[in-house]
Amino acid sequence: MPKLLSEAEIAAYRRDGYVAPLRAVDAAQAERWHQDIRRCCGATERVESAAGIRQNSNRAKPYLLFPWCAELVRHPAILDAVEDVIGPDILVFHTTLWWKAAGSEGFVPWHQDGTYFGLAPFDHVTAWLALTPSTEESGCVRILPGSHTHGQLPHADRKDPRLMLSRGQTAQVAIEERAAVPIPLLPGEFSLHHTLALHASAPNRAAQDRIGLGISYIPAQVRHIGPTRLSATLVRGTNRFNHFDLEAAPRADADAAAIAAHADSLDRFWRASEGIPEMSLAH
Ligand SMILES: O=C(O)CCC(=O)C(=O)O
Numbered sequence: 001m002p003k004l005l006s007e008a009e010i011a012a013y014r015r016d017g018y019v020a021p022l023r024a025v026d027a028a029q030a031e032r033w034h035q036d037i038r039r040c041c042g043a044t045e046r047v048e049s050a051a052g053i054r055q056n057s058n059r060a061k062p063y064l065l066f067p068w069c070a071e072l073v074r075h076p077a078i079l080d081a082v083e084d085v086i087g088p089d090i091l092v093f094h095t096t097l098w099w100k101a102a103g104s105e106g107f108v109p110w111h112q113d114g115t116y117f118g119l120a121p122f123d124h125v126t127a128w129l130a131l132t133p134s135t136e137e138s139g140c141v142r143i144l145p146g147s148h149t150h151g152q153l154p155h156a157d158r159k160d161p162r163l164m165l166s167r168g169q170t171a172q173v174a175i176e177e178r179a180a181v182p183i184p185l186l187p188g189e190f191s192l193h194h195t196l197a198l199h200a201s202a203p204n205r206a207a208q209d210r211i212g213l214g215i216s217y218i219p220a221q222v223r224h225i226g227p228t229r230l231s232a233t234l235v236r237g238t239n240r241f242n243h244f245d246l247e248a249a250p251r252a253d254a255d256a257a258a259i260a261a262h263a264d265s266l267d268r269f270w271r272a273s274e275g276i277p278e279m280s281l282a283h
Pocket of ligand 1 (some may be wrong): 098108113126128139140141199200201212213214215
């Protein structure tokens with residue numbers, strides 16, 4: 001018996017590689033989290049590494065820095081939908097805050113999330129939660145239905161600050177743009193997309209910032225294939241496989257313990273994802 005999705009929605013996810021829109025919270029709660037983001041994650045700083053231009057550190061894994069975000073990634077409605085597609089033992093592997101400022105040229109090229117995560121098997125799912133209106137005008141996520149059935153595709157890195165991905169990874173395949181489906185979301189709504197689903201988003205042409213969080217959930221049996229031992233957060237069920245060091249929730253906004261735990265987790269994450277050679281991921 002599914003917890004939140006209908007059988008038809010689960011079938012759509014398996015067939016198309018995504019399902020949307022789903023409601024997590026009402027508009028008032030979405031607005032509270034939106035204001036939390038403005039208060040906590042406004043400062044921008046992207047570090048250039050040998051592999052690319054990293055996402056801002058306070059916009060990567062913010063659930064390790066801020067209690068409101070730790071609560072967000074554990075929200076029961078989101079976890080119920082995630083459980084319906086990956087089962088009851090769930091870890092948060094990563095989270096990115098996607099803040100596309102009004103009128104900004106930032107965009108996300110066509111890619112598969114699985115490319116530099118180094119996870120096996122490909123059972124990871126991303127929940128994308130909108131906290132401001134995500135529309136075609138503001139550059140909502142677009143997806144190619146069924147593209148998750150073609151396996152891991154080759155990607156090339158691009159070092160361009162307009163690209164919002166840390167390595168600017170861009171799928172090296174012909175994209176049939178006409179087949180792409182936009183996923184507009186209202187504040188408090190979310191989508192689920194499969195780790196191999198090809199997706200992208202365009203610059204924000206609206207007068208309002210487009211802000212959302214992409215939360216990467218994995219079932220406990222998924223492991224990382226590289227030599228670095230990574231950390232993740234158990235948010236539901238049990239961690240019988242012990243593939244990750246378990247992360248603790250922060251107790252206060254960016255206190256010393258949270259900053260240290262976040263830095264340790266991100267350091268391992270960058271080492272692992274930047275260590276995967278361009279276009280040679282295969283497992
Ligand atoms: O927010 C966006 O525009 C892109 C999101 C994305 O690539 C993801 O959540 O995997």
